[in-house]
Amino acid sequence: MAETVDPEALGRWLCAFADAVRDAADELTALDSAIGDADHGANMRRGMTAVVGKLESAPDAGPAALLKSAGMALVSTVGGASGPLYGTLFLRMATAAGDRTELDAAGFAAALRAGLDGVVARGKAAPGDKTMLDALVPAVDALDARLAEGNGLRDALRAAADAADAGSDATIPLVARKGRASYLGERSAGHRDPGAASTALLVRAAAETLG
């Protein structure tokens, strides 16, 4: 596998995430019905179906154009909080990718970090608030750390996916401080955050398709 991420690889990643979201849609909705409004699975499935449709209609786009088109499709179709949050993640990745035709490992990690910063700015949440950040922050930290230690992209992404899974697990006992789940207060503890669960799928899809 290549150490670089080209548009074709990004397309594989997004399609793998779309598949994972479709397979887990009922589970994501069940998580959301416990502490939210029971639509996360359906909303993400609708959004990622739109993203895959965009990929098929513009096969020759560069990394930035491809990521931007994915972000815009999510913003336009998902609604709720997940649309702006996932949309902003990909839009900021697009900006970070600039006019490069492919991203090296460090470039991909930097783009993902930029996406993470965008999610923080949009959602104004912090780690520990029981949100998607509880999976995304440890994943991006693990990716950077493994690459800094000299590991290849594939190994680093596997570590990132493990960190995202662990972060998603760690949301279970947390009390939500953001989003609709926060209205439940202490009653939100004991349930996995659906946004952290879908984010873990996003990072796992990267580990399975990139590097």
Add this chain to the structure above:
Amino acid sequence: MHHRPLPMEPAMKKLINDAADLVPEALRGMALAHPELRIDLQNRIVFRGDAPVRGKVGLISGGGSGHEPLHGGFVGPGMLDAACAGEVFTSPVPDQMLEATRGVDGGAGVLHIVKNYTGDVMNFEMAAELAAADDIEVASVVTDDDVAVQDSLYTAGRRGVGVTVLLEKIAGAAADEGRNLSGVTEIAQRVNASGRSMGMALTSCTVPAAGRPTFDLPDDQIEVGIGIHGEPGRRRVPAASAREVAEMLVEPILADLDFTGGDGVLAFVNGMGATPLLELYLMFAEVSGILEKSGVRVARSLVGSYITSLDMAGCSVTLLKLDDELLRLWDAPVNTPGLRRGV
């Protein structure tokens, strides 16, 4: 086959064809019933027929569907210029809000009226950024009047509920008077700061796509401090008389803001969707009695189902502290499907 439905698994009986088509099919009906409105079925936007009104500040709102008549039913002279409809209980997307903003911009700028829910706030923020790139001046007001939620670092903040209806009416009248964008925004912010609400449910609602009640509420219990999306409330208590329920709703409101003195209050008893007007008037009498004992003078009233939660039974109480300006703007004519008087 069960001979009768199990108590926890009631069959869903609704006037729908396919749950996935509910919102577009309802908008189509609204377009047929209200030729004075212009409904963009593609973008799911309800416009007043003559939008944009030259020189007038445009007012748009929007949110998940299921709260009707809010927001689409409040489009028309004296209130909103456009409303964006999302899926049931799901925020609309920025594309819709941008399209609505463009469609109502008469050159004096556009006010976005946003209920404080994480999704709504983020989508309207993105729409405002896109509108700014189009050189349309946009201001936003976020309603957060629900005293059932602690406003702290540990929650998404108070939810926007009943005050939203009153704000859309009063800010709409201010825009009609020819005030500029900052003037209309100031009025809107004053309404939000001067209003408080609290709601309760007798039954859960059933989201059509889910097919079963959002929460299980035993026959002998009520949920106090609910929102408008079937979110569970502050606490669950044994079913009580209307008099006791009125106390449970009014006391936390009066504890949160001083409503005595001044020009009195607008008292708003709102049905959640499946409660008869007969019971809402009874509740209004109970609420009025408590207010009188508490030294709060009721200057204006609104009773009916204006911000609903699908087929939830229950009610909410909203109090708005009035001054002579807000009183005059409330009394101004309005002509929308959901609120019409003086025309």
